[in-house]
Amino acid sequence: MATANAWVGQSIKRKEDHRLLVGEGQYLPDIVLPRMVVMGFVRSIYAHAKITSIDTTQAAALPGVRAVLTGADVKHLGSVLSDMSTPNLPGETNRPIFWPLSIDEVKYVGDPLAVVVARDKYTLEDAIELVDVEYEPLDIVIDPEYALQADAPRLYPDWGDNVLYHQHIPAGDAEAAFAQADLVIKERFRCHRTGGQPMETRGCLATYNPGEGLTLWLTTQRPHIKRHLLAEYLNLPHSQVRVIMPKDMGGAFGTKAPLYREELMACHLAMKLRRPVKWIENRQESLMNVGQGRDQIHQLELALKKDGTILGLRDRILADCGDARTAIYVGFAMPFLGAMYLINGYDIPNVDIDLTCVVTNKACLTPSRAFGSFAGRFALDRAVEMAARALEIDPVEIRLKNAIKTFPHVSAVGVHVDSGDFPGSFAKACAALDYDNFRQEQSEAWQNGRYLGVGFSMGVEISGVPSEVLVPMERQPGFGVATVQFDAHGKVQVAEGDSPHGQGHETTIAQVVAGELGLSPEDIYVTYGDTHSGPFAAGTIGSRGASYTLSAAVLAARALRPKMANIAAHLLHIEAGEDDFVFRDGHAILTRDESQRVPIAKIAEVALLSPTELPPGMEAGLEHTSHFEAETAGMHSCNVHAAQVEVSPDTGEYKILRYVAVDDAGQPINPMVVRGQIHGGVAMGIGNACMEEFIYDENGQQLTTTLLDYHIPSSLDLPHIETIEHNVPSPHTPLGSKGKGEGTPGMVPAAVANAIEDALQPLGVKITDLPLTPERIWKLIQAAQSKD
Amino acid sequence: MKRSISITINGEVYEETVDQRLLLVDFIREVAGLTGTHVGCSVEGRCGACTVVLNGKAVKACLLLAVQADGASVLTIEGLAKDDALHPIQDGFWEKHGLQCGFCTPGLLMTLYEFLQNPKHSDEEIRTAMSGVICRCTGYVHIVEAVKHAIATVEALPPEERKEWFPV
Numbered sequence: 001m002a003t004a005n006a007w008v009g010q011s012i013k014r015k016e017d018h019r020l021l022v023g024e025g026q027y028l029p030d031i032v033l034p035r036m037v038v039m040g041f042v043r044s045i046y047a048h049a050k051i052t053s054i055d056t057t058q059a060a061a062l063p064g065v066r067a068v069l070t071g072a073d074v075k076h077l078g079s080v081l082s083d084m085s086t087p088n089l090p091g092e093t094n095r096p097i098f099w100p101l102s103i104d105e106v107k108y109v110g111d112p113l114a115v116v117v118a119r120d121k122y123t124l125e126d127a128i129e130l131v132d133v134e135y136e137p138l139d140i141v142i143d144p145e146y147a148l149q150a151d152a153p154r155l156y157p158d159w160g161d162n163v164l165y166h167q168h169i170p171a172g173d174a175e176a177a178f179a180q181a182d183l184v185i186k187e188r189f190r191c192h193r194t195g196g197q198p199m200e201t202r203g204c205l206a207t208y209n210p211g212e213g214l215t216l217w218l219t220t221q222r223p224h225i226k227r228h229l230l231a232e233y234l235n236l237p238h239s240q241v242r243v244i245m246p247k248d249m250g251g252a253f254g255t256k257a258p259l260y261r262e263e264l265m266a267c268h269l270a271m272k273l274r275r276p277v278k279w280i281e282n283r284q285e286s287l288m289n290v291g292q293g294r295d296q297i298h299q300l301e302l303a304l305k306k307d308g309t310i311l312g313l314r315d316r317i318l319a320d321c322g323d324a325r326t327a328i329y330v331g332f333a334m335p336f337l338g339a340m341y342l343i344n345g346y347d348i349p350n351v352d353i354d355l356t357c358v359v360t361n362k363a364c365l366t367p368s369r370a371f372g373s374f375a376g377r378f379a380l381d382r383a384v385e386m387a388a389r390a391l392e393i394d395p396v397e398i399r400l401k402n403a404i405k406t407f408p409h410v411s412a413v414g415v416h417v418d419s420g421d422f423p424g425s426f427a428k429a430c431a432a433l434d435y436d437n438f439r440q441e442q443s444e445a446w447q448n449g450r451y452l453g454v455g456f457s458m459g460v461e462i463s464g465v466p467s468e469v470l471v472p473m474e475r476q477p478g479f480g481v482a483t484v485q486f487d488a489h490g491k492v493q494v495a496e497g498d499s500p501h502g503q504g505h506e507t508t509i510a511q512v513v514a515g516e517l518g519l520s521p522e523d524i525y526v527t528y529g530d531t532h533s534g535p536f537a538a539g540t541i542g543s544r545g546a547s548y549t550l551s552a553a554v555l556a557a558r559a560l561r562p563k564m565a566n567i568a569a570h571l572l573h574i575e576a577g578e579d580d581f582v583f584r585d586g587h588a589i590l591t592r593d594e595s596q597r598v599p600i601a602k603i604a605e606v607a608l609l610s611p612t613e614l615p616p617g618m619e620a621g622l623e624h625t626s627h628f629e630a631e632t633a634g635m636h637s638c639n640v641h642a643a644q645v646e647v648s649p650d651t652g653e654y655k656i657l658r659y660v661a662v663d664d665a666g667q668p669i670n671p672m673v674v675r676g677q678i679h680g681g682v683a684m685g686i687g688n689a690c691m692e693e694f695i696y697d698e699n700g701q702q703l704t705t706t707l708l709d710y711h712i713p714s715s716l717d718l719p720h721i722e723t724i725e726h727n728v729p730s731p732h733t734p735l736g737s738k739g740k741g742e743g744t745p746g747m748v749p750a751a752v753a754n755a756i757e758d759a760l761q762p763l764g765v766k767i768t769d770l771p772l773t774p775e776r777i778w779k780l781i782q783a784a785q786s787k788d
Numbered sequence: 789m790k791r792s793i794s795i796t797i798n799g800e801v802y803e804e805t806v807d808q809r810l811l812l813v814d815f816i817r818e819v820a821g822l823t824g825t826h827v828g829c830s831v832e833g834r835c836g837a838c839t840v841v842l843n844g845k846a847v848k849a850c851l852l853l854a855v856q857a858d859g860a861s862v863l864t865i866e867g868l869a870k871d872d873a874l875h876p877i878q879d880g881f882w883e884k885h886g887l888q889c890g891f892c893t894p895g896l897l898m899t900l901y902e903f904l905q906n907p908k909h910s911d912e913e914i915r916t917a918m919s920g921v922i923c924r925c926t927g928y929v930h931i932v933e934a935v936k937h938a939i940a941t942v943e944a945l946p947p948e949e950r951k952e953w954f955p956v
Binding site: 014016017020025027029122198199248284501672673680681683714716720 | 807809810817822823824825826827828829830832834835837864865866868869874878881882883885887888889890891892893894897911914915916918919920922923924925926927928929930931932
């Protein structure tokens, strides 16, 4: 008999926390093996140059150095990208050819061109300094618009241009929509280069012996995917490659999803040297290479009727993908998905989107939380705000007029949105901000020389990505998978195919499995990360934990109940099946006579320790693996965020007085964990939108390679973030749960920018570019005033 | 150049001969094997994950050489709990979900260990106290709640018991 899951909705303390709080977490840098050596890279100091010579003699002669390799030593490995490791998208695609180390030519500052192996990291640092590289600088291309020009230097001369990917996405009749428009908003929006940057940098530890093959401990979100790509690249049988994400990992936010050149290098060296090779990226390398996301220009046009109805949208998107030399995403999967999600929570029937992704002499774009959609959502929600102002319609009203109203909804470009409630979310956001009275307060403030503003954004965020999307996009499945396995003592191991690193799976999966089986979360232990002990899945990406993976665990647990009931009936010497029992308080309880009960631990004991007591003919064991795939091409969470700011017109400084996030988790499993995900997503959004930026100078030198220069927000930089639940259970998951957290940063830039512009209405500034630094706001104020 | 030094970590004495350039954080992690202390930046001192308590003061162990800590007493995250009883700051983080990936947590706990000996109560003061450690996961909201929880626990303790939680 189906019973409500007693542990769903409980904010219990996390099971993973104890070890982390006492310093017993196991992160990659903590793993040490006998005979281990350490690896480090010599990286380009030029944005684009010919390598004329590399002299490794001094480095190789330093005591303690075990090997020095250059690009020539890895050329035989072949180019990194294959069909399997390149996105398979409908547009025109160019594919760069490259190796784990650059050969003859470097293409960005930080490009690895030689590798040193030493007995310890101090010797390693000394040796890296001793590698003498001579360069002949080449012309560079840093600006993506310049990259499109005929006279721009070419990163990959065989392409004929610098275009990595191009796709035209038309739907409906945009031309007719614009012909009928009462108002056209046309604006150029620029989103800078910013993104993830987790607190733990990348790292790996590779070992090899011909018997077992390769074992790679790796900071990764997707061990199974890395495994099959490593096997392909290194020409090893799949049975000879094992990838392990350590028990703990210090964040990822998308940056640990691609396959990187450095990881391939560590594997190759472990095979060549026949000893464990460890690599820990330092922060400078990390800021040179990963977490660089967003970076798009949108030439966006919006056609509206007088009443605020959006008739159509045109957008020319230009994405700066850097050198495009990482596998799986290759720098352009993110802008592609961003283009597909551009219209997002708006119901816009006629669109004409043209996406061009170019290569430049910068680091390759890496995925970052809000995968590809951060820039576009800023652009569209800004354009809608401008339209509202031009038409003198309230910003909430214009959004409600154009928001998706009926669910399920299929967007003009084919994105399926299963469930949500924008009016309800807006109502809660407005109530929290006392929006009805705010306009009065605002005009009084203006009269007193104070500039207060409110800004809104709305969004449809991915709740996992189904196979229907992921297979064509990345040649990977979207299903969630979990094995639920009783041990002989009535405790339950859940092995999942993903590799969580802060999202709280050990707790939330334990909660739902406990609830399905009548146990306590203390009885459940969740394992993950090792390709040799967990089922195959695509990894921890795209908010799929609470949507796909957790649902698989629920289904697997449910699948055990008929067998548990049969064993219980047999032990009670009665005729009964699953529908006659409830599973509660650690017991299988006969519903018609609750005194008839069997401890679940006894059922497990019979299934595993004493199978002689099983019903005749029943197979021993009590375990099941489920693959969950939603019966829809897309599940989403629909959210509304609002910011209230006060701006100083003299300095451009502003303070976020309130930040209200109204979020839809479907059915939260652990509301405290959900709140944590939203807080973190908003914090990253504020950091990315307001203060973080990867800056390249005119020579392509990266100026932000320490955390002093690349400013991740501290506790003093962020407001208190208020979270409000507005949950619409997904009809497609067994518990109604939705994934949360991945898309959250995408809500922030428009909410804050709209608030700042709203505050400065009397001065007439127009915000089109990110980041929202006080300097930028001050310049906009100056420009607006000089116009008067 | 090597030098013989003696550092007491969590009450245990480590007498070692080390390179003079060895960082304190590497002494803690690699010589003493206490990997609860983390490294999150290129020893520029900004991330704060390596924060430990040295002679009663929270310091960033990546900005000190091991030889500078010769004769000192160091407390790391491994030394906070007493047997199975968690320190009030650890307990606060657990109760209020003050951590996600846990990588910055050691630095925050050791920073707040010093703060809790003479705590201040406003959000602004709590946020100021922890501003030397970057957390990328939580947005700090639950950490502020965790600190308030810890302050309440500590202030409710009798003076002797309270002192026991702050041995250095």
